[in-house]
Amino acid sequence: GIQVEQSPPDLILQEGANSTLRCNFSDSVNNLQWFHQNPWGQLINLFYIPSGTKQNGRLSATTVATERYSLLYISSSQTTDSGVYFCAVEGYGGATNKLIFGTGTLLAVQP
Amino acid sequence: DTEVTQTPKHLVMGMTNKKSLKCEQHMGHRAMYWYKQKAKKPPELMFVYSYEKLSINESVPSRFSPECPNSSLLNLHLHALQPEDSALYLCASSQDPGLAVGEQYFGPGTRLTVT
Numbered sequence: 001g002i003q004v005e006q007s008p009p010d011l012i013l014q015e016g017a018n019s020t021l022r023c024n025f026s027d028s029v030n031n032l033q034w035f036h037q038n039p040w041g042q043l044i045n046l047f048y049i050p051s052g053t054k055q056n057g058r059l060s061a062t063t064v065a066t067e068r069y070s071l072l073y074i075s076s077s078q079t080t081d082s083g084v085y086f087c088a089v090e091g092y093g094g095a096t097n098k099l100i101f102g103t104g105t106l107l108a109v110q111p
Numbered sequence: 112d113t114e115v116t117q118t119p120k121h122l123v124m125g126m127t128n129k130k131s132l133k134c135e136q137h138m139g140h141r142a143m144y145w146y147k148q149k150a151k152k153p154p155e156l157m158f159v160y161s162y163e164k165l166s167i168n169e170s171v172p173s174r175f176s177p178e179c180p181n182s183s184l185l186n187l188h189l190h191a192l193q194p195e196d197s198a199l200y201l202c203a204s205s206q207d208p209g210l211a212v213g214e215q216y217f218g219p220g221t222r223l224t225v226t
Contacts, residue, residue, distance in 0.1 A: 031213065031214075033214065033215065035217070040219070041148075041199050041201075041219065041220045041222065042217070042219045042220065043154070043201065043217035045214065045215075045216060045217075048214040086153055086154075088153075088215075098156055098159070098167065099156070099215055101153035101154055101155075102153065103152075103153055104153055
C-alpha cells in the first residue's frame with residue numbers, strides 16, 4: 001500500500017517564527033488533506049490539496065503530485081498553532097475510500 | 112455547516128459492559144467512517160460505510176460492532192472490550208464515496224477508557 005512519511009517528527013518554534021512541514025508519499029494520489037490535531041484531539045481540516053497551491057491566512061500548502069510531496073507553510077506562528085499536523089492521502093486508481101495518515105509532525109510554539 | 116458531532120465525549124467502561132458511541136452529520140454526506148487513535152499515533156481506519164452499507168472492515172475484532180441506521184447517523188457498539196482498546200475514537204464523513212474519498216471531516220472524538 002501507499003506509504004506516507006512526514007518530516008520533521010518534532011518541531012519547536014518561538015512565537016513569530018515561520019516553518020515548513022513536509023509530506024512525502026510513495027504513489028500517485030487522488031486526495032491529500034492536511035489536518036491540525038489540537039490538544040483536545042479534534043482534527044481540524046486545513047487544506048484539501050491533491051495538487052497545486054492554496055493559502056488560508058497564515059497557512060499555505062503546495063502539493064507537487066508528479067514529485068509525490070506536499071508542503072505546509074506556517075508563517076508568524078502563534079501558540080495556538082501547537083499540536084500535531086497530519087497529512088493524509090488516498091491512493092489513485094479506484095474508490096478505495098481510505099485515507100492513509102502520515103505519522104505526523106508535533107509542533108510546539110513557545111511564547 | 113461542516114460539523115460532525117460525537118457523543119459521549121468521554122466514556123469509562125468495564126470489560127463486561129456494553130456501550131455505544133454515536134456520530135451524527137447533517138451535511139448530506141453518504142460516506143461515514145470510524146477511526147481509532149492511540150496516543151502519539153495517527154488515526155487508524157476501522158470501518159467505512161457507503162450509502163448506509165458497510166464497505167470496509169479493517170479486520171476489526173467483533174467486540175466492535177458498527178451500525179448505520181440512516182445516512183446521518185453512525186453508531187459503534189462496544190462489548191467485552193479489553194484495556195488495550197482504550198483510545199480516542201473518531202468519526203468522519205465525506206460527500207460521495209463513488210468519487211473516491213473527497214474531503215473528509217472529523218468529529219471531536221470520544222475518549223474511551225476500558226478498566
